[in-house]
Amino acid sequence: LKQVFNKDKTFRPKRKFEPGTQRFELHKRAQASLNSGVDLKAAVQLPSGEDQNDWVAVHVVDFFNRINLIYGTICEFCTETTCPVMSGGPKYEYRWQDDMKYKKPTALPAPQYMNLLMDWIEVQINNEDIFPTSVGKYKEKVL
Numbered sequence: 001l002k003q004v005f006n007k008d009k010t011f012r013p014k015r016k017f018e019p020g021t022q023r024f025e026l027h028k029r030a031q032a033s034l035n036s037g038v039d040l041k042a043a044v045q046l047p048s049g050e051d052q053n054d055w056v057a058v059h060v061v062d063f064f065n066r067i068n069l070i071y072g073t074i075c076e077f078c079t080e081t082t083c084p085v086m087s088g089g090p091k092y093e094y095r096w097q098d099d100m101k102y103k104k105p106t107a108l109p110a111p112q113y114m115n116l117l118m119d120w121i122e123v124q125i126n127n128e129d130i131f132p133t134s135v136g137k138y139k140e141k142v143l
Contacts, residue, residue, distance in 0.1 A: 017058070023133075026050065026058045057131050064121055071114060083110035 017024040029047065046055050086094040086108060095105035096113050098120065108116070125131050 017061075023054060023058060026055060027062070030058055030062060060131070061125055064125060068118060071118070075111060075114070078110050078114075080109035080111055086110040086113035 017027045026047075030043075044059065046052050086096075087110075088094065093107060094113060096102050096108050096116055097105045098116070
């Protein structure tokens with residue numbers, strides 16, 4: 001079980017919201033609406049009196065957590081041997097560029113591409129300038 005929670009593996013623990021905070025309450029409301037069988041359009045509508053950026057941030061983090069779990073269930077079947085290219089079907093190949101290690105778009109095996117992508121997303125989510133943890137602290141230029 002330790003292997004599953006190893007930071008170097010593809011599974012990452014969910015990012016949690018602090019109980020008792022407004023974000024935690026928004027998260028609970030989002031979870032309840034998604035599990036209640038209601039219209040998804042209504043489920044993601046901004047609740048009255050809530051900050052739009054906080055509401056979007058909660059959904060972005062939830063989406064990241066769900067994608068991470070889904071990828072964790074299939075990653076053992078997609079190895080560098082079985083998935084040598086990150087593609088979107090026969091017409092599209094995704095290449096990685098991060099302007100640090102990969103200065104030019106670089107073809108990578110799908111697992112390596114996905115690990116870099118998930119790490120990059122996690123850095124963005126944890127960046128206080130993009131996703132402040134204090135409710136209502138978004139800068140005008142963000143989102």
